[in-house]
Every structure is written in structure tokens, then in C-alpha cells.
Amino acid sequence: MARDIKAHITGTVWKIEVEVGEEVEEDDDFVILESMKMEMPISAEEDCVVTEILVNEGDAVEEGQVLLRIEDA
Amino acid sequence: MFSKVLIANRGEIAARIIETCKKLGIASVAVYSEADAGAPHTELADEAYLVGPAHVTQSYLNMEKILELAKESGCDAIHPGYGLLSENAEFIEAVEAAGITFVGPSSKSVTLMGDKAQAREFAQRAGVPVVPGSEGEIDGEDAAVEFAENFGYPVLVKAAAGGGGIGMKVATKEKKLRKAVAECMRRGESSFGNPAIYLERYVENPRHIEVQVLADKHGNAVHLFERECSVQRRHQKVIEEAPSPFVEKNDGLRQRMTDAALALVRESGYVNAGTVEFIVDADANFYFIEMNTRLQVEHPVTEMITGVDLVELQLRVAAGEALPISQDDLAINGHSVECRIYAENPEKMFMPAPGEIGAYSEPEGEGVRIDSGVKANWKVTPFYDPMVSKVTTHGKDRAEATSRMLGALDDYTIEGLTTNLEMHKLVLNSTEFTEADFHTSWLEGWMKNS
Numbered sequence: 001m002a003r004d005i006k007a008h009i010t011g012t013v014w015k016i017e018v019e020v021g022e023e024v025e026e027d028d029d030f031v032i033l034e035s036m037k038m039e040m041p042i043s044a045e046e047d048c049v050v051t052e053i054l055v056n057e058g059d060a061v062e063e064g065q066v067l068l069r070i071e072d073a
Numbered sequence: 074m075f076s077k078v079l080i081a082n083r084g085e086i087a088a089r090i091i092e093t094c095k096k097l098g099i100a101s102v103a104v105y106s107e108a109d110a111g112a113p114h115t116e117l118a119d120e121a122y123l124v125g126p127a128h129v130t131q132s133y134l135n136m137e138k139i140l141e142l143a144k145e146s147g148c149d150a151i152h153p154g155y156g157l158l159s160e161n162a163e164f165i166e167a168v169e170a171a172g173i174t175f176v177g178p179s180s181k182s183v184t185l186m187g188d189k190a191q192a193r194e195f196a197q198r199a200g201v202p203v204v205p206g207s208e209g210e211i212d213g214e215d216a217a218v219e220f221a222e223n224f225g226y227p228v229l230v231k232a233a234a235g236g237g238g239i240g241m242k243v244a245t246k247e248k249k250l251r252k253a254v255a256e257c258m259r260r261g262e263s264s265f266g267n268p269a270i271y272l273e274r275y276v277e278n279p280r281h282i283e284v285q286v287l288a289d290k291h292g293n294a295v296h297l298f299e300r301e302c303s304v305q306r307r308h309q310k311v312i313e314e315a316p317s318p319f320v321e322k323n324d325g326l327r328q329r330m331t332d333a334a335l336a337l338v339r340e341s342g343y344v345n346a347g348t349v350e351f352i353v354d355a356d357a358n359f360y361f362i363e364m365n366t367r368l369q370v371e372h373p374v375t376e377m378i379t380g381v382d383l384v385e386l387q388l389r390v391a392a393g394e395a396l397p398i399s400q401d402d403l404a405i406n407g408h409s410v411e412c413r414i415y416a417e418n419p420e421k422m423f424m425p426a427p428g429e430i431g432a433y434s435e436p437e438g439e440g441v442r443i444d445s446g447v448k449a450n451w452k453v454t455p456f457y458d459p460m461v462s463k464v465t466t467h468g469k470d471r472a473e474a475t476s477r478m479l480g481a482l483d484d485y486t487i488e489g490l491t492t493n494l495e496m497h498k499l500v501l502n503s504t505e506f507t508e509a510d511f512h513t514s515w516l517e518g519w520m521k522n523s
């Protein structure tokens with residue numbers, strides 16, 4: 001099943017830790033957002049595959065914005 | 074004295090420094106990023122110049138541009154505030170090489186105290202107690218594990234170039250230690266350009282108590298008593314007060330702590346304002362953790378109980394004047410409390426909450442002081458620290474200072490922005506705060522359970 005991974009906070013994309021097609025394990029980080037001098041990783045809640053990445057490192061993102069799409073591993 | 078000072082900072086601290094410049098008849102120059110156009114500090118200053126895009130590396134950390142603006146506008150000194158370039162030895166050297174005075178200590182002092190592992194060794198030699206831990210830096214994960222196995226868990230992993238708790242992690246076993254070391258090294262590299270780390274024994278539930286010091290170029294040094302900053306989240310201070318209720322209760326502790334702080338100042342030839350930070354255990358043993366070679370965020374509580382304007386004395390000392398006060402002139406008058414107002418959500422693990430302020434009005438009244446860098450219809454962006462302002466109150470004793478704080482917080486309107494304002498009220502009314510029965514991990518645990 002395909003799902004969207006959204007930003008839970010307004011900030012900037014500090015690091016993208018995955019690539020399209022990559023299999024990601026539970027608890028691995030997709031991206032690390034930075035807001036107000038704090039790093040906040042967005043991690044996988046279960047094993048999955050990254051199908052699309054919609055942001056670049058350095059991009060400003062709003063809370064709720066879709067960062068990437070995944071589907072079941 | 075200087076004729077014109079550039080303030081290489083933003084927000085409340087830039088505004089606060091400009092206030093003292095005005096009082097002393099010194100012209101002030103503000104710098105601002107694109108995200109800070111129209112900010113209160115730019116309106117207060119006599120002149121204000123755009124320094125670059127929002128991100129700090131392109132604006133408030135852009136040394137060449139800031140120096141160029143200082144030269145072009147004819148400044149004879151630069152005040153760095155706190156954070157940003159305030160503890161950057163390379164910047165200090167560039168400022169002095171340009172024939173401009175840096176309002177702060179020498180680059181030598183900043184280098185010594187900036188390397189936390191080196192500062193720790195220096196403190197030990199000066200006879201100041203430190204938390205037992207590694208001798209100097211630890212070289213990577215394997216070395217950390219080897220050290221911890223001999224030394225015993227839990228250990229605290231700290232960034233050598235760090236400060237402000239950045240990168241700091243507690244590890245209770247090997248797996249966690251490896252993760253903590255990797256994270257701390259990465260954080261040290263990204264925040265300070267230096268991945269070096271060191272390990273310390275994890276002192277459980279300590280208090281954080283620090284001593285304000287001030288020294289001039291003529292060999293005079295004084296302390297301005299202590300501040301207690303034990304109410305913290307993520308190793309960052311939330312509420313500070315002076316004097317420390319714990320120090321007040323423990324005979325001789327103030328003397329021992331201030332003696333240790335001044336020993337460090339004398340031994341290192343330190344000049345200007347600085348803060349010697351200690352952690353203190355339940356048995357009143359204190360250990361040096363670091364020295365901050367700059368003005369501290371929470372300096373207002375010290376100003377409230379001593380009547381001293383620390384920024385004024387920083388400027389006078391930097392201009393070569395002798396300290397106009399001696400230790401005997403200084404006394405503690407009453408009690409002062411400071412609440413840091415952060416744009417964050419205490420109920421969601423203190424998650425940052427950038428946003429836009431609508432209506433805004435600050436409290437006033439006897440014994441109430443506000444240091445703020447925001448105004449009505451102002452955007453609090455994700456690019457900078459979440460602190461929007463500081464509310465500081467003073468009273469004849471702790472109870473009066475606290476009750477004035479509760480009144481001030483009630484009168485403080487910040488519409489449209491998620492802040493920790495309501496949390497402060499709950500904390501101030503708690504039994505633990507009232508009895509000053511807290512430690513540096515208390516707030517996070519208390520929030521979870523309440």
C-alpha cells in the first residue's frame with residue numbers, strides 16, 4: 001500500500017538519508033528536518049520501500065507537506 | 074569609551090545590548106538577515122544593515138560581511154552577544170586584526186575554554202573539581218567502549234568543541250554508547266566543525282549552578298554570585314534564578330564555588346564577562362563543566378539582584394577601563410527569577426513551533442523586566458533559536474519574585490504562536506518549584522507525568 005510521509009513540523013530539510021527504490025527498515029531515518037536549531041529525524045514506522053522523494057536538501061517545508069512516498073516492502 | 078558599536082546578533086539580546094549603548098551615548102549598528110527585516114533590534118539601532126539570506130551561515134555567521142559592515146559604518150567595537158560568533162576565536166582574531174575591539178575575552182581564552190576537554194584539564198590544574206572522566210579526547214566508538222568498560226556505565230558523551238549541551242548523550246550500555254558516540258561526533262561536526270568527543274561519569278539528577286565573573290585588563294576580578302538553572306529541557310535552560318535556593322541552604326557552598334570560579338579566571342588570565350558552570354550533586358559536591366566566554370542568556374537575574382549592568386561593564390572593560398566595582402561593593406539584594414519564552418509545544422515533547430504572532434503585548438509593573446526580540450504581527454521563523462523573549466522579575470524574596478512572575482505571565486499576550494507560557498505558570502505553582510526541589514532532568518519527567 002502506498003503512503004505519504006509528511007513533515008511534522010515547519011523547517012528545512014537538513015539531510016535526506018534514503019534513495020528512490022531503497023528498502024528501509026523500521027526505525028531507519030528517511031530524512032532529518034531542522035527547525036529552530038533542532039534536528040528532527042523522520043523515521044520509518046515499519047519496513048518499506050521508497051517510491052518517490054519530493055524534496056531536496058535545503059528546501060523549506062511546511063508542517064504537513066509531503067516529503068516522500070513509500071509502499072510496503 | 075567607544076563611539077560606535079556593531080552588534081553581531083539578533084533578537085532579544087541585540088535589542089538589550091543596544092539599550093545599554095543608548096544609555097552610554099554610544100551609537101549602535103544592527104545587522105539583520107532577510108528573514109529579520111524590520112525586526113525590533115533593527116528599529117532600535119541607530120543604523121541597520123542587511124547581512125545576507127535567512128540561514129545563519131549566510132548571515133549572522135558571515136564573518137567577512139559583518140567585519141566589512143563594521144568597517145564601512147565606522148564602528149570601533151563589535152559586541153557579539155551570545156551564541157553565533159560570540160565564542161569564535163577566528164572571528165575575534167579577524168576583528169582585532171581589522172583594528173576593531175571585540176567586546177569579550179581574548180581569542181586565547183576562547184580557544185582554551187571552547188575546547189571542553191582541554192578546559193576540563195585546565196580547571197583540574199587550577200584546583201577546580203571536575204566530574205571524573207576521560208583524560209582528554211576519546212578517539213571514536215571502540216575507544217569509548219574500551220574506556221567505559223573500565224570506568225563503568227552510565228557515562229555521558231560530550232562534544233569537545235561543544236557547549237550548551239549540544240550533542241550530549243547518556244549511555245547505559247555498549248550499544249547505546251556506540252550510537253551516542255556516532256551521533257555526538259556527527260553533531261559536533263555539523264554544529265562546531267569538530268567531531269572530537271570526551272566521556273564523563275553521569276552524575277545523576279544534578280543541579281546546574283553557575284557563577285558570573287567579570288575581570289578587567291588591570292588584574293581585577295570579581296564574581297557576581299551564582300545563578301541556579303536546574304529547570305531545563307533537552308539540556309537547555311528554561312527557568313533561571315539568583316541567588317540559588319540550594320546554595321543559600323548550604324553553608325559555605327557559595328564561598329567555595331565562587332573561589333573556584335575566580336581561581337579559574339586568575340589562572341587563565343581571563344578578561345571580560347564570563348560564566349563558570351558547575352553541576353552540583355545532592356551532597357553539595359560541585360564539579361566544573363564548562364566556562365562560557367560571553368554574556369549569558371540568563372544574565373538579567375544577576376543584574377536584578379546586584380543592580381549592575383553587565384553589558385555596560387563589558388563595554389567598559391573592553392575599552393580598557395578598570396572595573397568600577399570591587400567585590401566589597403557587591404551584595405545580593407532580594408531574589409530574581411527568569412522565564413524563557415520559547416516558541417515550542419511543551420505537550421509534544423517541547424517540539425519547536427515556528428509561527429506568526431498576531432496581537433502582542435508585554436507585561437509591566439514593579440520588579441518586572443522583559444527582554445524581547447519580537448512584536449505584533451511578527452513571523453517567528455524556523456531559522457533561529459526558538460526563544461522569543463525572557464521575562465525576569467525581582468522581589469524581596471523568592472516568593473515575591475515568583476508571585477510577580479505569575480502576574481507578569483498572566484499579563485503577557487502572545488496571540489497566534491504556540492509557546493511555553495502556560496507551562497511556566499504550572500511549573501511556578503508546582504510543589505517542586507515552590508520548594509526548589511528540582512534537578513536538571515526534573516522538568517521533562519514532570520511534564521510527562523502531569
